Amino acid sequence: MSGKTLSLRMAGRLSEDAQLKAIDLSAVDAIDIDLNELSNISSQGVRTWIQWVDGIDRKKTVSLVNCPKVFVNMLNLVHDIAPPHVKIKSIGVPYFCTKCGHAFCENLELNEHTPKPIVEFKPCNSCDGTAELDTLPEKYFRFLKERA
Numbered sequence: 707m708s709g710k711t712l713s714l715r716m717a718g719r720l721s722e723d724a725q726l727k728a729i730d731l732s733a734v735d736a737i738d739i740d741l742n743e744l745s746n747i748s749s750q751g752v753r754t755w756i757q758w759v760d761g762i763d764r765k766k767t768v769s770l771v772n773c774p775k776v777f778v779n780m781l782n783l784v785h786d787i788a789p790p791h792v793k794i795k796s797i798g799v800p801y802f803c804t805k806c807g808h809a810f811c812e813n814l815e816l817n818e819h820t821p822k823p824i825v826e827f828k829p830c831n832s833c834d835g836t837a838e839l840d841t842l843p844e845k846y847f848r849f850l851k852e853r854a
């Protein structure tokens with residue numbers, strides 16, 4: 707085994723117009739899909755995505771990295787967008803600063819130690835204030851329990 711990993715990046719809107727092509731994975735063992743710049747997912751886009759993910763060879767290791775809030779919210783509703791053979795490596799966790807109004811996401815690595823206590827407060831990266839977790843942990847991280 708060569709241990710080669712193909713890295714893909716997905717950006718923009720995943721909608722009814724999205725064209726997800728079957729990719730040639732014959733030369734790789736694993737595929738990493740970076741979703742950081744995914745801005746929106748429509749319900750039709752979800753169907754397109756599920757078909758595409760389902761079409762990937764099960765012998766390959768498929769990982770999703772930097773899953774943004776829109777993806778995590780969808781994941782909590784539609785479990786099939788990340789079937790059990792697809793590994794979720796990291797997700798964005800939203801924070802909001804009540805002092806300056808700055809909203810940002812922190813990347814959280816998901817591993818065997820997750821869920822660990824989720825950090826509820828972070829220093830704001832735009833002012834000297836404190837940013838709060840901008841989501842309900844029991845809702846946002848629900849998918850973890852269902853995948854355990």
Ligand SMILES: [Zn+2]
Pocket residue numbers: 803804805806807808830831832833834835836
């Ligand atoms: Zn701030």
